[in-house]
Amino acid sequence: MKKQLLYSLCLLMLVAVPALAQMPHDAIYMPKKTICIAGMYGQSSWSQYWEGTLKRENFNIGTHTTRSLSVMPAIGISNRVNVILNLPYVWTSTSAGNLMGQEGFQDASAWLKIKALQYGGFSVNAIVGGSVPVSKYVPDFLPMSIGLQARTATGRLLLNYTHPSTGLYATAHGSYTWRSTIRIDRDAYQANERVYNTHEVSVPNMYDAAVRFGMLRRTWQTEVFAERMAALSGDDIRRNDMPFPTNNMQATQVGWYGKVQPRNIGLNARVAYVTSGRNAGQSTSYTVGVLFQLNVK
Amino acid sequence: MRAPSLYSTVVCLILWLGGCKEPVINEGILPLTEPATTDENGGTWRTIILRSAADITVPEPAALTSDAYQKELAEIKNGLLGVNPENNAAVNYWAVGGVHRWNQIARLLVAKYNTAPLYNAGTNTFTPSEAGNPFANPPYAARLYALLSVAQYDALVVAWKAKYQYNRPSMVRQGINSLIPALDVPSYPSEDAAVAEVSAQMLTFFFPKEADWIKAKATEHKQSRIWAGANVTSDVKAGEQLAAAVAAKVLVWARTDHFDGAGDAGNTWENAIANAPYDVKWTSLEIPARPPMLPLGGMVKTWYDSTAIAKATPGAPPATTSAAFQKALAEVRTIADSRTREQWRIADFWFDGAGTYTPPGHWNLIAEDLIRQDRQNELRAARSYALMNRAMQDAITACWDTKYKFYVPRPSQMDPAIKTVAGIPNFPSYTADHATFAASATTVLGYLFPSESASLNAQAQEATLSQLYGGIHYRFDNEEGARCGTSVGNVAVDWAAADGAK
Incomplete structure (x- = not known):
């Protein structure tokens, strides 16, 4: 046991291995018995948002900022089956007004990623995931809430073609996410042009879809992407009212992702910008992360 | 490797299909119960806006033996056989209690109109979120709930007085099994029709843009009593008429209770705040600052x-x-x-x-x-x-x-x-x-x-x-x-x- 640990540590320090830090939305797999732990910091801000379809600003919020710090281990069960875990700590704040900023551990998520089919450079990947809230944060204090308190389950199909010699790739994926109902502190609320006399709130299910183009080499990766996520039902924020978990939130964003991992320690970075949306902020976001790869023999 | 890939495909598929159903929010079903008392002396209770129930005259109904009434009764009996599921849903909805239902409707309308006026940066002014919409803030809402229930109460005292004055027997006493547990009080005039009419008039006073929607609700409420076999048409008509008379009187109060001036159109609050007997004065924390809500409330x-x-x-x-x-x-x-x-x-x-x-x-x-x-x-x-x-x-x-x-x-x-x-x-x-x-x-x-x-x-x-x-x-x-x-x-x-x- 001790020997194994020592061996792992040696690997960690000295040995250059192919760097393969990966996400629930790519076709990259950790080899069997390797773990990559990513520690990431993200920041996302908006000063304009869509109230329904109307784009507006709000002087009593100013600029709204969400910060997050997350730990995300990816574990190679086999060369074609990976498990990815994630736990973020989230802070919200505004530059104006009196609304109390919120912070706390948000939702823990787990993903199982399976390479179902491979034919040359082409692969079909099936991904299932789920998340559960891990603290009692307030879900209906939007836009300050750090999350919606819904449990989720996601099914995702991901297609990838990687050119074997150059590493140029194209990825397309689509997902469906089921979201549970939630309970709020209040015993009545207005949504869908009704007053519901209950604590229970329906959070609409959603889909997402994305295309990615990039190049994946042995020690680095660069990618541009376009992503779209949207609720499949839900209502709009009413004129000059606050958002609510029943809202039909939608956003389309474009961005760039890059990674450098010459050895078992690497860095990644991501920037994204929301180009259009509904019941959502027009946010600009960036994420930077440190990657840490170890082999478990 | 075969097994997990097949497995995952199945899981995906299940999620895909299973996810298509949105969970339905269950608020529970409100029970239908027969009221505990009939309150035969209700017509003598102290009214609020009316001096007494005698302020409103309810005409004497047609005699039980009259052709007109017998025809109405026959219609009810035949109608009970032809009640469709939609009518039945309306019957059950209103059977929870007209006073409760109209109170719920009032709460819905208050919630709908309870949004702060918009700030227009160009003109530095505030306007309702939609032209002509009231801002149903707490004092506005308190007044609305009060006026609504006062009008309902006065109308019902008048209805009760007429019920026991004319004593037209309830449907149950005439061998008609209504679809819902109905209170065994004389059926003329219909208390439901009175509540429907007076509530609709009061709420329309507050939310004129909702007039059609409110009217449709009131029509359904009145009709539900006929579908249910709980009232005949002349019971409903009489309830409606007395309620219109009560509403007219309550609206006179509403128009002269000084609430219209509470918004302080002349901005007298600016002077008042300067002379206020307190060492630090309130300022609006809104950005930009806006005048306080209802300074003359x-x-x-x-x-x-x-x-x-x-x-x-x-x-x-x-x-x-x-x-x-x-x-x-x-x-x-x-x-x-x-x-x-x-x-x-x-x-x-x-x-x-x-x-x-x-x-x-x-x-x-x-x-x-x-x-x-x-x-x-x-x-x-x-x-x-x-x-x-x-x-x-x-x-x-x-x-x-x-x-x-x-x-x-x-x-x-x-x-x-x-x-x-x-x-x-x-x-x-x-x-x-x-x-x-x-x-x-x-x-x-x-x-x-x-x-x-x-x-x-x-x-x-x-x-x-x-x-x-x-x-x-x-x-x-x-x-x-x-x-x-x-x-x-x-x-x-x-x-x-x-x-x-x-």
Whole structure:
């Protein structure tokens, strides 16, 4: 046991291995018995948002900022089956007004990623995931809430073609996410042009879809992407009212992702910008992360 | 590798299909129960706007033996055979109680119209979120609930007087099995038709843009009694007519209660604030600053004895330089800095801010449960709502009078580091409206439902503390608000003790 640990540590320090830090939305797999732990910091801000379809600003919020710090281990069960875990700590704040900023551990998520089919450079990947809230944060204090308190389950199909010699790739994926109902502190609320006399709130299910183009080499990766996520039902924020978990939130964003991992320690970075949306902020976001790869023999 | 890939594909597929169904929110089904009492002397109960039930004449109905009535009865009997599922749904919906249903409809409309006016940067002005929309804020809502239940109550006293004057037997006594448990009171005039008509007229007064929607509801309500086999057409007609006459009189009150002037179109508040007897003056914490809500809301005509209410109005709060004030401010700050989840829950539960039916709406929801448990008939239910809602409106009038006498700053104005659980209401701090509503409502409800007084007191205490927990109010705002609310509630209890209902 001790020997194994020592061996792992040696690997960690000295040995250059192919760097393969990966996400629930790519076709990259950790080899069997390797773990990559990513520690990431993200920041996302908006000063304009869509109230329904109307784009507006709000002087009593100013600029709204969400910060997050997350730990995300990816574990190679086999060369074609990976498990990815994630736990973020989230802070919200505004530059104006009196609304109390919120912070706390948000939702823990787990993903199982399976390479179902491979034919040359082409692969079909099936991904299932789920998340559960891990603290009692307030879900209906939007836009300050750090999350919606819904449990989720996601099914995702991901297609990838990687050119074997150059590493140029194209990825397309689509997902469906089921979201549970939630309970709020209040015993009545207005949504869908009704007053519901209950604590229970329906959070609409959603889909997402994305295309990615990039190049994946042995020690680095660069990618541009376009992503779209949207609720499949839900209502709009009413004129000059606050958002609510029943809202039909939608956003389309474009961005760039890059990674450098010459050895078992690497860095990644991501920037994204929301180009259009509904019941959502027009946010600009960036994420930077440190990657840490170890082999478990 | 085969097995997991197949497995995952299946899981994906199940998720894909299973996810297509959105969960349905289950609010439970409201029970249909037969009311506990018939209140035969209801026609003698003290009316509110009318001098007495005799103010409105209900014409004598056709005799039981007349061809006209026999034809109506036959129609009901035949109609019962042809009731379709849609009619049946309407019958069951309204059978929960017309007074309850119209109170729920009022809460829905208040929530819908409870959005703050918009700021227009170009012209530096504020306008309603949509042209012609009222802003259903808490004082507006308190007045609406009061006027609605007062009109319902007076109309029902008139209906009850005519019922026992003419004694047209209920359908059950004429061998008709109605679809729902109906109260065994004389059927002419229909109490449901009276409630439908008077409620529709009152709500249309507040929300003229909703006239068609409201009218459709009222038509369905009246018709549901015929579908149910609980009333004949002439019962419904008579109920409708007496209600129209009552509504006309209540609307005269509504047009002259000085609420229209409460918005202070002439901006007299700017002068008043300069002369206010308090050492630091309130300023709007909105960006940009906006004029305070309803500066002349304290001038509104009261329902109960205005002298008694004036006596209940609180005195001066501690000056900002006093140790008492500094201690109160420090307490708000300490709570805001270390707010527990439970304190947050209490603040959130009772805040009833923008987009909700407001705090008086919350107390109407609480009253609805108590009235249902007590199996009160329409007349008694309207009395309970009218007693409580008048108390809440009078109490908030006294509260508003105090707010615009002293113009006490919000805690966050005195200490900008105090962050809140909700947007800070745009009016002065002292006294607290939530505490005032809670105390006035629970004093009346405690009188009407003495077995519930322990839980009502606990609710009142929580509601009163909620705004301190939320960072919105000082403890002395709450305490003085609650004291004033209790006094006004007691004035209402005196009225209730002498209105003939027992």
